[in-house]
Amino acid sequence: MxxxxxxxxxxxxxxxxxxxxxxxxxxxxxxxxxxxxxxxxxxxxxxxxxxxxxxxxxxxxxxxxxxxxxxxxxxxxxxxxxxxxxxxxxxxxxxxxxxxxxxxxxxxxxxxxxxxxxxxxxxxxxxxxxxxxxxAVVNTVDDDPLMTLLQDYRHGDILSDGTTTPNARTNIPNNRVPLPDPEPLTDELGDKIKDILKQQKDTEKTNEKQSNKQSKKRKIIVVLDPGHGGEDPGAVGSSGLYEKDVVLAIARDCKKKLESNGYLVYLTRSEDVSIPLVVRVAKAREHQADIFISIHADSFYTPIPRGTGIFMRGINQASDEMVRYLEKTQNNADAIGGFQRVGNKKMMDTSKLNLMQTQTNKHSLKLGKALLQQFSKINKMHKHYVERANYIVLSAPDIPSILVETAFISNPEEEKLLASSSFRSKCAQAIADGIQTYVNQTPALKKLT
Ligand SMILES: [Zn+2]
Missing domain, CATH: 2.60.40.3500 (Immunoglobulin-like)
Structure with missing residues (x-):
């Protein structure tokens, strides 16, 4: 009007x-x-x-x-x-x-x-x-690697599975010790810039303490990916609850819980900012993550569906209407978030990656089952198995990756749950416990604990 x-x-x-x-x-x-x-x-x-x-x-x-x-x-x-x-x-x-x-x-x-x-x-x-x-100037050594990855993304140097092209400008060494994420930023953003020198010193200290992936004893690296952000609110509940806020709160809480259990944890975003899907994957690869969990809250065009959903990468065999709808909305995040470049069609030798993917899928399934078990203690489950969908954010060929739809924000009852800090805390705990179960079942990781 x-x-x-x-x-x-x-x-x-x-x-x-x-x-x-x-x-x-x-x-x-x-x-x-x-x-x-x-x-x-x-x-x-x-x-x-x-x-x-x-x-x-x-x-x-x-x-x-x-x-x-x-x-x-x-x-x-x-x-x-x-x-x-x-x-x-x-x-x-x-x-x-x-x-x-x-x-x-x-x-x-x-x-x-x-x-x-x-x-x-x-x-x-x-x-x-x-x-x-x-x-204008991105220092590839000292700054958050996310900045560098965003630059590469803008120059078309990141492939749809989060790998970088040979001519990527970053030249990140393979054995690079990952940098920790800055703490969640709200009003202290200005302070962050002032504190950047201090942070770098702290980072050096942390790096000394942390051994990298090549050494015998190191921390297990988890990358948590709170969905959406910035221009892209994700699903919006009828009470005005934004998915992007809910999932960031869960991810921050889960990071703390995992850190207190001795994990090294990074967030793909720790503020209200839109990050392209492939950059989220690239960030996990850059950090040499052992585990990648993308955190979301579901929505559908009717208020009836409810329950937690656990997804891994794969073809949806059931040709389920809802999964197709979810795939579309998940992968549409870049368009909504305001990015022109969606994926990248540059070709590369995929045979090695396919082999890696098969192995990774087995681990993703194990991780997914562990999460499914934990979430079934706190909420109804949408399905009693790990669902499969072609989500861009699950495309890292070498990192066990799971997407958790914590609850349906489009279901009024579950929206109330998501709005409560106690349920969000339960979700964070379920993710942390699921990861711990998976680690306990995985000898290569178990020996690091
Ligand atoms: Zn979402």
Whole structure:
């Protein structure tokens, strides 16, 4: 309804502007997603935008001109959405530069490597103009490896199974001692940057204590992957509960529980940021993970289905309508989260990988069964076996990988469960206990405990 009101208002423009006004796009939503790895600005419109951009130095700025558009109340709210803790963005200024041109000036805190692109409508989103501000200089040794992986992803150097192409710029040595994730960041993001030197020192100390994968005694490495984030809320419950928030809370809790049991744990994201699916897999491989668990909350288009689901990679033999629906929604996360490049079709020798995959699948099944057993203590199970689906996030050929759909956020009863910290804590414990069971059954890992 709002859209038609605006159109009416615009139609009273002078005649010479009438044609342009009718064809011009309306701003319907604006968002800013500050994160340590990159900051994203999203401008959502009724029609695709025509834009151009250029940088200005001293001080650092990025100018974006939007053609054939009129500044409206929605776009005017953008400057107020910039947070002090944003690592890259100082402030935003907007003006109606000429009658048909809007100028947006981003005042930057540091030199950035911007990526600006448009996305076609998907799911609940209309047309999006996306401005991603990546750090201009990525130090591959000292920074969180996620930054490096995101850079590689942007350059097409990460394959759909999370492996990197031979010409990937990272050149990460095989025996690299993994870097720990920063602690969960909320309002302390600014402090994080100030503390980066201290963190590096701590990392060196930690690395001394931790032996890497080649040595006899090392810690078991678990990568937890809280689904969705940033632009991509995941499933949204009828009470307004966001999957991305629920699963991040579970992952953080589970990380603590596993760490207290002596595991080395990394999260694919520890803040509200959208990360491409293949980058999540690449991060697990980069950390040489022994175990990968992707954490989600299910949804369906009716409120009836309920129960925890445990998934491993594989062809769904049952041609189950729900699994097909879930595959589509899972793998659609990149489009919703706002990434243009979905997977990568570059060819490589897959025979070795296939062999590895067979072995990995056996372990995934064992891990899945262990999780199934634990979750059946705290919730109804959606199926009493490990389900199979072609989820991109489960595509690491060499890491036992499981996706846990903790409960159905689309089921009102289970949404209540997911909203409660006690159930989330039970989920975290079930994952930790399931991992422990799997480790106990796996001699190569058991000897590390
Ligand atoms: Zn999900």
């Amino acid at each position: 709002l859209g038609s009101v605006s159109t009416l208002l615009l139609s009273v423009s002078p005649a010479r502007h009438l044609l342009a006004a009718e064809a011009s796009s309306q701003f319907v939503a604006v968002r800013v997603w500050p994160a340590s790895v990159y900051t994203r600005i999203t401008i959502e419109t009724t029609l695709p935008l025509k834009y151009s951009s250029f940088p200005l130095n001293n001080p650092e700025r990025l100018v974006i001109d939007i053609g054939n558009a009129k500044l409206n109340e929605v776009l005017k709210t953008l400057p107020a959405k910039v947070l002090d803790r944003d690592p890259y963005l100082k402030q935003i200024r907007i003006s109606q530069y000429t009658p048909d041109l809007i100028r947006i000036v981003l005042d930057l805190k540091t030199l950035v490597d911007p990526q600006i692109f448009t996305l076609s409508p998907v799911e609940n989103f209309k047309n999006r103009l996306v401005i991603d501000l990546y750090p």
